[in-house]
Amino acid sequence: MNKCVERLYNGLIKENPTFVLTLGMCPTLAVTTSAINGIGMGLSSTVVLVMSNLMISLLRKVIPDGVRMPAFIVIVASFVTMVQFLMQGFLPSLYESLGIYIPLIVVNCIILGRAEAYASKNPVVPSIFDGLGMGLGFTCAITILGAVRELLGAGTILGTGSSALADLTEFGYTPASIFILAPGAFFVLAFCIAVMNKIKKKHGMKPAQVPDYCGGKDGGCASCSNTMCGGRSIANAQNKTEA
Numbered sequence: 001m002n003k004c005v006e007r008l009y010n011g012l013i014k015e016n017p018t019f020v021l022t023l024g025m026c027p028t029l030a031v032t033t034s035a036i037n038g039i040g041m042g043l044s045s046t047v048v049l050v051m052s053n054l055m056i057s058l059l060r061k062v063i064p065d066g067v068r069m070p071a072f073i074v075i076v077a078s079f080v081t082m083v084q085f086l087m088q089g090f091l092p093s094l095y096e097s098l099g100i101y102i103p104l105i106v107v108n109c110i111i112l113g114r115a116e117a118y119a120s121k122n123p124v125v126p127s128i129f130d131g132l133g134m135g136l137g138f139t140c141a142i143t144i145l146g147a148v149r150e151l152l153g154a155g156t157i158l159g160t161g162s163s164a165l166a167d168l169t170e171f172g173y174t175p176a177s178i179f180i181l182a183p184g185a186f187f188v189l190a191f192c193i194a195v196m197n198k199i200k201k202k203h204g205m206k207p208a209q210v211p212d213y214c215g216g217k218d219g220g221c222a223s224c225s226n227t228m229c230g231g232r233s234i235a236n237a238q239n240k241t242e243a
Helices: 002-014 025-030 035-058 065-090 092-101 103-107 109-117 126-153 183-202 230-242
Strands: none
Touching: 002 035, 002 092, 002 126, 025 092, 025 103, 025 126, 025 183, 035 065, 035 092, 035 109, 035 126, 065 103, 065 109, 092 103, 103 109, 109 126, 126 183
8 A cells, every 4th residue: 555655746846747747748738727737637547547557557467568558559549539529529619628638638748658667667556556646747737727727828727707716807917818829828838847846956855866666777877768758867867967
């Protein structure tokens, strides 16, 4: 159970896919014009992450190494199709709002990265919690981005006009429309990452160069062939900074 909790903590804080590893930037920057969009995209990705990690972990000893990535993509695409049909049937307005970014979950580097780095090498239960942790971390991150952009750019939270949870325009607030445009996504993301780094530094937290699931024979990232490992990307960035 401790390992499962550690997987949740890893996805939410230590290796948050958005604020720490900066993965999946395409949907992160594109759909976060509102909090509702962030919640919808995040939860959809979480469901796909958990189910694909479950299936890939179950089949990890069956799938040949030579067709590893094509097999992962087929598994992920199957679950994305299920989520897409369910969302189209029960949440048509959200489905229309997210548009092409729902089927693009198939090639989201967060999902394929966790499949390659963790689920394909570990038992089922930890893999499920790894997918859950990463999915919730992604959901929280893009919901925060969407809420901030919606608040500053439209003056509302969770909706528009009378249906909004909060509408600052009623109190004379003039929205800054740049925050719901492309540049605003970069501004808010940069600010959130800076806040995250500040909090981690204050509490003495450092990103792990070599995660506990690392496959490098000498314990280092340089000898590891896993190019989709979050630990390797962190290590490479730190080495470039030091150089």
